[in-house]
Amino acid sequence: MPNLFLLSPIPNSADIADKLAKLNLYCYWDLALHIPLRYEDLTKIYPVAQIQVGQQGMVEGKIISCEIIKRKTSQQLVVKLEDNGFVISLVFFHFFSNYRHQYVLGKIIRAYGEVKQDYYGNKTIIHPKIQAATAQTQLSESFSPVYPTTSGLANIALINLVNDFLTQNLLEETLPLGIKQRYNLLGLAEAIITLHKLTPSQYEKNEHLLALHRLKYEELIAQQLLMQRAYHNKHQLDAPSLFSTQQLIAPFLAQLPFKLTNAQLRVVDEILLDLQRPQQMNRLLQGDVGSGKTMVAAITALVALENNYQAVLMAPTEILAEQHYQKLQKMLAPLNLNIVWLAGSLTPKQKRLVAEQCANGQAQLIIGTHAIFQKNIEFAKLGVVIIDEQHRFGVEQRRSLINKGNANLFPHQLMMSATPIPRSLAMSYYADLDSSIIDELPPGRTPIKTMLIRSNRRQEIIEFVKNKASLGCQIYWVCPLIEESEKLELENAQHTYEELTTQLAPIQVGLVHGKLKPKDKAEIMTNFASNQIQVLVATSVIEVGVDVPNASIMVIEHSERMGLAQLHQLRGRVGRGAVESQCVLLFEGDNLSQIAKQRLKVISSSNDGFEIARQDLLIRGPGELLGQRQSGMPPLRFADLERDIQILHDARLIAKELSHSYPKVSQYILDLWFYNKQVYSTV
Ligand code: ADP
Numbered sequence: 001m002p003n004l005f006l007l008s009p010i011p012n013s014a015d016i017a018d019k020l021a022k023l024n025l026y027c028y029w030d031l032a033l034h035i036p037l038r039y040e041d042l043t044k045i046y047p048v049a050q051i052q053v054g055q056q057g058m059v060e061g062k063i064i065s066c067e068i069i070k071r072k073t074s075q076q077l078v079v080k081l082e083d084n085g086f087v088i089s090l091v092f093f094h095f096f097s098n099y100r101h102q103y104v105l106g107k108i109i110r111a112y113g114e115v116k117q118d119y120y121g122n123k124t125i126i127h128p129k130i131q132a133a134t135a136q137t138q139l140s141e142s143f144s145p146v147y148p149t150t151s152g153l154a155n156i157a158l159i160n161l162v163n164d165f166l167t168q169n170l171l172e173e174t175l176p177l178g179i180k181q182r183y184n185l186l187g188l189a190e191a192i193i194t195l196h197k198l199t200p201s202q203y204e205k206n207e208h209l210l211a212l213h214r215l216k217y218e219e220l221i222a223q224q225l226l227m228q229r230a231y232h233n234k235h236q237l238d239a240p241s242l243f244s245t246q247q248l249i250a251p252f253l254a255q256l257p258f259k260l261t262n263a264q265l266r267v268v269d270e271i272l273l274d275l276q277r278p279q280q281m282n283r284l285l286q287g288d289v290g291s292g293k294t295m296v297a298a299i300t301a302l303v304a305l306e307n308n309y310q311a312v313l314m315a316p317t318e319i320l321a322e323q324h325y326q327k328l329q330k331m332l333a334p335l336n337l338n339i340v341w342l343a344g345s346l347t348p349k350q351k352r353l354v355a356e357q358c359a360n361g362q363a364q365l366i367i368g369t370h371a372i373f374q375k376n377i378e379f380a381k382l383g384v385v386i387i388d389e390q391h392r393f394g395v396e397q398r399r400s401l402i403n404k405g406n407a408n409l410f411p412h413q414l415m416m417s418a419t420p421i422p423r424s425l426a427m428s429y430y431a432d433l434d435s436s437i438i439d440e441l442p443p444g445r446t447p448i449k450t451m452l453i454r455s456n457r458r459q460e461i462i463e464f465v466k467n468k469a470s471l472g473c474q475i476y477w478v479c480p481l482i483e484e485s486e487k488l489e490l491e492n493a494q495h496t497y498e499e500l501t502t503q504l505a506p507i508q509v510g511l512v513h514g515k516l517k518p519k520d521k522a523e524i525m526t527n528f529a530s531n532q533i534q535v536l537v538a539t540s541v542i543e544v545g546v547d548v549p550n551a552s553i554m555v556i557e558h559s560e561r562m563g564l565a566q567l568h569q570l571r572g573r574v575g576r577g578a579v580e581s582q583c584v585l586l587f588e589g590d591n592l593s594q595i596a597k598q599r600l601k602v603i604s605s606s607n608d609g610f611e612i613a614r615q616d617l618l619i620r621g622p623g624e625l626l627g628q629r630q631s632g633m634p635p636l637r638f639a640d641l642e643r644d645i646q647i648l649h650d651a652r653l654i655a656k657e658l659s660h661s662y663p664k665v666s667q668y669i670l671d672l673w674f675y676n677k678q679v680y681s682t683v
C-alpha cells in the first residue's frame with residue numbers, strides 16, 4: 001500500500017461501513033470525490049411575506065397552530081407559522097402522532113423547502129426540513145450539501161464525515177504549478193472544498209463550475225496516465241520479429257481483381273512495420289463497413305505464414321467467423337495453404353483433429369470463434385492473432401489467447417472494429433492501442449439512398465420490390481429479431497418468405513437464417529450471388545460480412561428496434577456495386593420512443609460510419625458502446641467524453657508531460673484514482 005493518507009480507510013462506526021461500501025466510499029479520497037448532488041440554501045432566512053411560490057428557501061416563524069386534519073382516506077399534520085403578520089403552512093402527510101407535541105405553540109422554528117400554493121392560495125411547504133431556532137442559532141455560511149446516499153445512511157452522516165475529513169487538511173496539490181497555470185486550473189484542494197462547502201458568493205461567481213472543471217481535468221489526466229501506462233506495458237512484451245518475404249503476399253496481391261486503396265496500403269504499411277519489431281503489436285484497425293478490412297487481415301496473417309508462424313483470425317459469432325473462413329479460403333485458394341476451421345459446433349473428433357494440427361504446426365491459418373480460447377488448444381508457433389469485433393470479447397478471453405504464444409514470445413495482436421469508434425472514445429478508452437484507420441472506400445461505390453417508410457405502407461414496398469426485381473435488381477429483405485427470441489425471428493422470416501414468394505411470383509425468392517445447416521446456407525448464398533435468387537429474405541444473419549455486389553436494394557422491417565451500429569452494418573450489404581443502391585427502413589410509427597426516433601433520423605441522414613458512431617455515443621453514452629472493454633474500468637464521473645473533448649486533448653498532453661518529467665506525480669495520481677480499484681490493466 002502506498003503511503004498515502006488519502007487512501008486510508010474512512011473512520012466510521014461498523015454499522016455504516018456497509019452503507020458506505022454501497023456508495024463505493026472506502027477511503028478519504030473517495031469521500032473527497034463524493035460531491036453533492038445539489039445544495040440547499042440555509043444561509044439566509046426569507047421573510048414569509050417575500051418568499052415566492054415556486055422558490056426554495058428557509059423561513060422562520062412562530063408556531064400559531066398545529067392540528068391533525070382528518071380526511072376520508074388520509075390525514076395530515078398542518079403547522080402554521082407566523083412571521084411579521086404573514087402566515088405559512090407546513091404540511092406533513094407522513095408523521096408520527098407524537099410530532100404534534102414537538103410543535104409547541106409559541107415556539108420559533110425554521111422550515112426549509114419549496115413553497116407551494118394551497119387550494120386557498122396560501123403559501124405552503126410540504127414536508128419541510130425543520131430546525132429549532134433560538135436567538136443564538138447561527139445561519140451556516142455555506143450551502144448545505146445534499147449527497148448521493150443509500151437507504152439507512154442519513155445525509156447528515158455524510159456531511160459529518162466529509163467535514164471531519166476536510167478539517168484535517170489532507171488534500172495535497174497533484175499538479176505542478178506550471179501546468180496548473182498553463183491550463184488556468186484551480187488548486188485541487190480548493191476545488192474539492194468549494195464543491196463540498198459552496199458559499200453563496202462563490203456560487204454567484206460560478207466557482208463551482210471552475211471546481212468541476214478542475215476535477216474533470218484531474219479525472220481525465222488519471223485516465224490518460226493509466227492508458228499510457230497500459231500502452232507502455234503492452235509494447236514491452238517480446239514477440240517474434242516478422243519481416244515479409246513477399247513469398248505469399250506478392251502472388252496473393254497479383255491475383256486480386258483490384259488494387260488496394262491508398263488507405264489500405266497505408267494501413268498495411270503501418271502493420272508491417274509493427275510486425276518487424278521484436279515487441280508485441282497492439283493495433284486497432286478501424287474502417288467503415290465495406291472499406292476492405294478483411295484484405296488487411298489476410299495480408300497480416302500472411303506475414304506470419306511467410307515466417308513459418310501460425311496466425312489466428314477470430315470472430316465473436318459462428319456466422320461471422322464462418323463468413324471469414326469462406327471468404328479467406330476462396331481468396332487464398334491459389335496459395336495452397338492449410339486453413340483450418342475451429343468452432344464450438346465441430347464434433348469432438350473434428351475438434352481433436354484441429355487441436356492436433358494447431359499443436360503440431362500443420363494448421364497455418366486458424367479461423368473460428370471463442371473455441372480457439374480453450375485450454376486444450378495449443379499452438380506450435382503462433383505469430384499473429386487477429387480479432388474481429390474486438391469489443392465483444394472480454395479482457396480475460398483475449399488475455400488467454402495472447403498467452404498461447406511460446407518460448408516467451410507473445411503473438412502480435414491486430415484488433416478490428418466492425419463499426420468505427422468515435423474519436424473521443426478511441427482517444428480515451430482505446431489509448432492503450434495504436435490505431436490505424438481506413439478512411440477511404442474502394443472506388444466505384446455510389447452512396448446509398450436511405451428512405452424511412454411507415455410500416456402501414458409495406459404493401460407499396462412489396463410492389464416496389466417487384467418492380468425493381470423485374471428490372472434485374474437484387475434485393476435483401478431483412479426481418480430482424482422481433483422479440484428476444486430466435487424462434488420468433490425465424491417464424492417471422494418464414495412467414496415473410498411465403499408471403500413474398502406468392503406475391504412476387506415468378507420472381508425467385510430465397511430464405512436464409514441462422515438455423516440452416518452450413519451447407520444449405522452456403523447453397524442459398526451461392527444462388528443469390530449468382531443471381532438465381534433475386535430476393536433474399538433473411539434474419540439478421542446477414543448483418544456482417546455478406547458480400548454480393550449486385551444486390552442494390554435492402555428493405556429492413558422493424559428498423560425502429562435496431563441499434564445504429566447494427567443498421568449501419570446491415571445497410572452496408574448494399575452499395576457495393578456501381579449502380580445506385582437504396583435502403584428502405586420500414587418502421588412501426590405508433591409509440592415510437594424518443595431514442596428510436598433519434599436513431600432513425602441519424603441513420604437516414606448519414607452514410608458515414610464515424611459520424612453515426614459519434615451520434616450513437618451521444619444517444620447511448622459510452623458504457624454500451626464499449627461493451628466488454630469497459631468491464632473493470634471505472635466509468636467517468638465528472639467528464640463527459642463528447643462535451644469535454646478539449647479537456648481530453650489537454651489531459652493527454654499533460655499525462656505525457658507528467659510521466660516524462662514528473663514520474664512521482666504520475667504515480668501519485670495513479671495511486672489516488674486506481675489503487676485498490678479493479679482496473680483493466682495490460683491486455
Ligand atoms: P469490411 O471492411 O466491411 O470488412 P470487406 O473486407 O468485407 O469490408 O470488403 C468489402 C468488399 O470490398 C469486398 O467485396 C471486398 O472484396 C471488396 N474490396 C476490398 N478491397 C477492395 C479494393 N481495394 N478495391 C475494390 N474492392 C475491394
Ligand code: MG
Pocket residue numbers: 293294418545
Ligand atoms: Mg468485415
